[in-house]
Amino acid sequence: MTSLTPHQLLQAWDAQQRVYVEFREARTRCMMDVLAGLATKLDHPLRVLDVCCGPGSLSNAVTQRFGDARCVGVDRDPVLMRLFRETTPHPDRVEIVDVDLREPGWAARWAEDPFDAAISATALHWFTPDELTRVHREIASVLAPGGILLNADHLFFDKATEPFLAELAPAERDRVAAQMRNDGAMSWQEWWDAALAMPGWDAEAEEYRRRWSDKAVTPKVNTEFHLASMRAAGFTETAQIWQWFDDRIVMGKMPM
Numbered sequence: 001m002t003s004l005t006p007h008q009l010l011q012a013w014d015a016q017q018r019v020y021v022e023f024r025e026a027r028t029r030c031m032m033d034v035l036a037g038l039a040t041k042l043d044h045p046l047r048v049l050d051v052c053c054g055p056g057s058l059s060n061a062v063t064q065r066f067g068d069a070r071c072v073g074v075d076r077d078p079v080l081m082r083l084f085r086e087t088t089p090h091p092d093r094v095e096i097v098d099v100d101l102r103e104p105g106w107a108a109r110w111a112e113d114p115f116d117a118a119i120s121a122t123a124l125h126w127f128t129p130d131e132l133t134r135v136h137r138e139i140a141s142v143l144a145p146g147g148i149l150l151n152a153d154h155l156f157f158d159k160a161t162e163p164f165l166a167e168l169a170p171a172e173r174d175r176v177a178a179q180m181r182n183d184g185a186m187s188w189q190e191w192w193d194a195a196l197a198m199p200g201w202d203a204e205a206e207e208y209r210r211r212w213s214d215k216a217v218t219p220k221v222n223t224e225f226h227l228a229s230m231r232a233a234g235f236t237e238t239a240q241i242w243q244w245f246d247d248r249i250v251m252g253k254m255p256m
Contacts, residue, residue: 003199006086012194013055013083015185019177020154021122023244028058028121030242030249031150032065035117038148042116045069049115051139051151052076052123053096056084062119063090072110074099076211078204079195102131107138114144121152128218129225136233140254149235149252155223156246169245226250 004012018024039046045068050059053073062069072095075081081096088094099106118139127135139149157166181187186194196205227238227250235252242249 003197004194006083006198009191009195009198010055010083010087012186012191014057015180016188016191017057017122019180019185019187020173021247022173022176023247027152027242027244027247027249028061031058031119031121031152032061034148034150034241034251035062035119036065038117038146039066039069041146046117047115048072049074049110049118049139049142051118051120051135052101052126053084054080054123056088056094056096058119058121059084059094060088060090063088063093069093071095072097072115074101074106076100078207078211079198079201082201082204083195101127101135101138104134105138107142110142114142115147116144117148117150118143119150123153124151125153125220126218129221129229132221132226133229133232136229136235136252140230140233140235140252143254145254146256147254149230150249151226151251152242152247152249154246155226155248155250156220158222165245172245223248223250227252 021027035046035048046062046066048059048062048069048071050056050071050073053059053075054077056073059071059073062071070093073084074097076099081098084096124132124135143149157169159166196208223240227240230238230252234254236255237253239251240248241251
């Protein structure tokens with residue numbers, strides 16, 4: 001396989017993400033529109049925590065939309081964080097921090113410097129239900145009064161109570177994925193094969209393999225679980241605000 005530049009690797013990431021999230025741009029726009037509404041109520045530049053930031057897709061959308069916004073991206077994947085560092089167009093307004101969100105107390109470092117919003121996309125499904133409730137509490141602890149959490153992810157239909165939709169949604173996703181693969185998008189495995197073979201990224205590739213050697217499939221939870229978990233963490237306004245089949249955005253807002 002011919003080596004890619006970091007920017008080519010990022011473009012390939014965006015293409016393979018659309019294999020699984022067909023309307024990714026619309027989903028991101030919805031999140032940015034919510035942040036725009038929040039920004040109008042602030043007397044300072046928007047400060048955003050990008051949870052499980054990966055290569056920085058959401059942080060880059062924030063810094064592009066809001067010219068004075070600042071983002072802190074937290075993640076545990078050394079390969080994706082390096083890609084973020086090497087490709088972000090606004091390195092002066094982005095901080096990338098290596099954090100294991102499964103460790104209790106990870107948010108304490110920002111207790112005295114809270115965020116206006118926290119955002120995440122296609123990532124929180126990697127946490128078990130117990131871990132997810134702790135992540136929600138940690139996020140709530142570093143949001144300013146009135147702060148917002150936005151999470152975009154596949155939150156699946158229930159096979160017992162929604163059998164038609166539970167069958168239709170993945171079938172539609174598979175149809176779109178096949179079409180995009182035919183158009184040249186990499187599969188998940190192909191992309192990771194390319195990323196782990198990047199010249200000069202040997203240390204990150206080795207650390208990636210070490211950290212994720214025991215990675216396992218986690219139990220899936222539904223939209224109601226997310227909303228209830230956010231309410232238990234202290235969010236007083238919670239709702240699903242966007243949906244395409246089982247691809248959704250859920251929101252929580254802290255009290256003032």
